[in-house]
Amino acid sequence: MSAVAIEGVWKFYGDFPALQDISFNVEGGACLALLGRNGAGKTTLLRMLAGLSKAARGSITILGGDARAEKTRQRIGVLGHGIGIYEELSAFENLRLFARLYGIENPRQVAMEWLERTGLERVSDGLVREFSRGMRQRLAVARAFLHNPSLLLLDEPFTALDDRAIAVLQGLLKGALAEGRTIIMSTHQLREALELATDVALINRGKLAFRGERSREMLEDPGWLYRHYGEA
Amino acid sequence: MSFLQQALAIAGKDLRSEIRSKETVNASLSFALVILLLFSFAFDPGSEETHEIAGGLLWLVFAFAGTLILNRSFARELVNDCLDALISSPASGAQLFLGKCLANYVLLMIVECVCLPIFIIFYDVRWPKQAWLLFLVMLLGTWGITVIGTLFSAMTVNLRLRELMLPTLIYPMLIPALIGAIQLSTVLMAGEPLGPDSAFGFKLLIGFDLIFTILAVALVEIVLVG
Numbered sequence: 001m002s003a004v005a006i007e008g009v010w011k012f013y014g015d016f017p018a019l020q021d022i023s024f025n026v027e028g029g030a031c032l033a034l035l036g037r038n039g040a041g042k043t044t045l046l047r048m049l050a051g052l053s054k055a056a057r058g059s060i061t062i063l064g065g066d067a068r069a070e071k072t073r074q075r076i077g078v079l080g081h082g083i084g085i086y087e088e089l090s091a092f093e094n095l096r097l098f099a100r101l102y103g104i105e106n107p108r109q110v111a112m113e114w115l116e117r118t119g120l121e122r123v124s125d126g127l128v129r130e131f132s133r134g135m136r137q138r139l140a141v142a143r144a145f146l147h148n149p150s151l152l153l154l155d156e157p158f159t160a161l162d163d164r165a166i167a168v169l170q171g172l173l174k175g176a177l178a179e180g181r182t183i184i185m186s187t188h189q190l191r192e193a194l195e196l197a198t199d200v201a202l203i204n205r206g207k208l209a210f211r212g213e214r215s216r217e218m219l220e221d222p223g224w225l226y227r228h229y230g231e232a
Numbered sequence: 233m234s235f236l237q238q239a240l241a242i243a244g245k246d247l248r249s250e251i252r253s254k255e256t257v258n259a260s261l262s263f264a265l266v267i268l269l270l271f272s273f274a275f276d277p278g279s280e281e282t283h284e285i286a287g288g289l290l291w292l293v294f295a296f297a298g299t300l301i302l303n304r305s306f307a308r309e310l311v312n313d314c315l316d317a318l319i320s321s322p323a324s325g326a327q328l329f330l331g332k333c334l335a336n337y338v339l340l341m342i343v344e345c346v347c348l349p350i351f352i353i354f355y356d357v358r359w360p361k362q363a364w365l366l367f368l369v370m371l372l373g374t375w376g377i378t379v380i381g382t383l384f385s386a387m388t389v390n391l392r393l394r395e396l397m398l399p400t401l402i403y404p405m406l407i408p409a410l411i412g413a414i415q416l417s418t419v420l421m422a423g424e425p426l427g428p429d430s431a432f433g434f435k436l437l438i439g440f441d442l443i444f445t446i447l448a449v450a451l452v453e454i455v456l457v458g
Contacts, residue, residue, distance in 0.1 A: 050320045054458050068457065070322045078320045082313020088249035100241045101321040127252070136312075143317065 001064060003028040003151055003182040004049065009058035011044050018044045020206045022058070026184060026199065028150075031177055033197035033214070034186040035225065040203040042186035043081070046155050049184065050078045063150055074102060077149030079157055083140035087129040091120050091139050094128060095146060102147035114142040118168055134162035141169050145176075152176060154185035158192050170196070190222035202229050238323045242331025243338075249308065250339060256304045257339055264297035264347045268354055277355045287418030290351055291410055294370075295377060297347070298340050299399045302381030305332050306389040315389070315456075325453035329382060337378045344370055357421050366420045372437040373413030376444065380405050383448040386455045412436035 002025035011019040019041045026032050036042050047053045048060055051067040065072040078084075085094050092111055099107035115121045118138040128136060137160070144152065157169055173183060173196055187193040194200070194214055202210040202225055210229040217224045250256060271289050275282045282289075309315035318328055348370075352359060360366045384401045388394040416433040419426060 047316075050316075052316055052319055052457065068453075070324065073320060074322045076320065078317070080313055080316050082316060084314055084317025085312050086245065086249060086314055087311060088252045089245065093245075093248070097241060097245050098317070098321065101238060101318070101323045103322060 001028070002026060002061075003030070003063055004184065005059075005061040006045075006049075007059050007061075009045070009048065009055045009060060011041070011048065011053070012056050018206055019055075019203075022203070022206075022208050024201060024208060024211045026182060028182050029177070029180040030198045031173070031183040031196050032185070032199045032201055033190075033193040034184055034201050034203065035190070035193070036186075036203035036209075037230065038188075041206045042203055043155055045203070046080070046153050046184065046186055050076060050080070050153050074147070075150040077144040077147065077152045079140060079144040079152070079154045081155055083136050084143060085128050085136060085139050088127065090125050090127055091115060091131070091135075092124040094139060095142055098143050099146055104147055110146055114146045117172075118142045119164070133160065134165050137161050137165045138168055141165065141172065145172055150181055152181060152183045152185075154183065154187075156187055157185055158187060158189045166192075194218050194222055200225065202226075204230055235324075235327060238327040239331040239334065242318070242323065242328055243334035246305075246308075246332060246335035247338060250335070256301045257342065260297045260300040260339070260343050261346060263300055264293050264343055265350065267293050267296055268347065268351055272354045275355075282355060283357065283422060284418065286351075286355055286357055286421045287414040287416070289355070290348070290417055290421075291373065291414050293347060293351070294340070294344055294374070295403065295406065295410065297343050298374075298377045298381060299402070301336055301339050301343070302378070302385050302402070303395055303398050305336050305382055305385040307385070307394065310389065319456055325456050326449045328456070329386070329449060329452040332385075333378050333382045336382055337375060340374050340378060341370070344374060352421075358423060360420045361423055362420055362426075365426070366417060369413055369416045369420065369433075369437070372434070372441060373409055375441045376409035376413075376437065377402075377406060379441065379444045379448050380409075383444075383452060383455065386452060408436055409440045412440065 004026040007023050009019055009022045010017060022045065034042050048055055049062060049067060051073055060067050062072050063075050092115060095111035095114055096107045099110045104110050115124045118141060120135060120138055123135065128139065158166060161169065176183060185193060197214045200210065200212060200214050200218060201208065210225060306315065309318065380402050384398055388397045391397050412433040416430055419430055
């Protein structure tokens with residue numbers, strides 16, 4: 001069974017069709033790089049997969065269920081454009097809150113474990129408003145991963161990350177793939193994404209321009225895909 | 233986690249953030265005190281006419297001050313896209329809504345409990361003999377303001393003019409609850425015994441609270457996700 005099945009999905013912003021008849025599947029354990037120029041519709045599609053908005057037409061099945069079903073959301077980790085972290089709470093309080101919302105049995109312990117894994121244990125009681133950008137991003141990564149999701153939805157995960165946060169994220173993504181979890185990430189950083197990806201989907205002005213396995217040509221020449229399937 | 237525990241986790245998060253930032257309580261309390269002061273210039277505090285409209289003045293202050301708290305309820309989630317993180321979590325729209333309602337309710341009750349004694353002093357009103365009944369009216373009326381305000385706060389969160397839109401939308405909706413609360417508060421502050429009309433006031437408040445709580449819980453998922 002596919003981890004994600006998208007069938008004939010349309011999305012409109014007013015009269016503007018942001019996504020037009022998108023259909024593809026993502027198998028369990030795959031890492032799909034969702035590529036496209038700015039405004040192509042990558043974030044719109046990821047938001048629908050995350051259950052943050054609904055398709056105007058078509059259907060989306062995530063891990064065998066509806067994207068908005070509680071059981072489905074329990075198994076999805078989302079790292080969007082915003083970090084999804086509260087400025088007035090400490091790093092520990094943020095992770096404990098989300099651990100509770102995800103129904104984790106031992107929220108305190110899990111929060112502390114993830115603070116250690118992301119190198120934030122020394123500032124666990126510090127308020128996020130006092131954190132540097134890199135520290136916030138590592139905390140956001142911890143929030144997205146702390147419930148061991150089966151499906152990870154990442155929107156531009158490498159953008160504006162510092163070296164340490166990139167290393168933490170890449171390590172976690174490789175670990176997730178080795179454990180058979182599914183990853184869908186939209187990105188403009190082709191080299192980092194294609195190194196991890198097993199599959200590629202290219203969206204061009206709301207339409208699916210390419211869907212297939214990542215090939216050797218793509219890895220050797222990240223611009224290859226845009227030249228062959230993207231707009232000029 | 234149970235339904236209530238998740239709602240409490242969200243309420244706890246909002247209250248903890250507010251205790252640290254104090255942004256809405258300070259603003260709401262200052263605004264309420266300024267209105268109380270202005271009203272005391274507009275109406276002769278010692279006159280019989282003012283005592284007859286005391287309940288109305290009090291609830292206008294609560295409604296105006298409450299809007300400041302309710303406006304920030306969902307707006308505070310826009311920072312760092314926290315609303316997306318909450319909506320994509322397993323917490324349902326109803327849990328998120330009730331959590332926010334509880335936090336707003338506590339904050340608004342704090343503001344009201346500070347304003348009430350000041351109002352009594354400013355307007356030369358005797359402390360009601362049945363103070364517990366006035367407190368009950370405050371509990372019921374405030375829940376009505378909170379439920380409507382929190383739902384519309386979610387609806388207007390992405391609007392640029394949300395500070396203007398929220399009061400424009402909620403005040404007309406609040407008329408039945410305000411009528412009940414004003415009527416009861418006026419009678420209680422005048423020290424008069426509660427009559428048959430008062431029973432209608434309580435029924436109006438309880439009915440309003442029940443109907444709009446159920447409606448809001450049923451509609452909030454559509455409001456948040458579409």
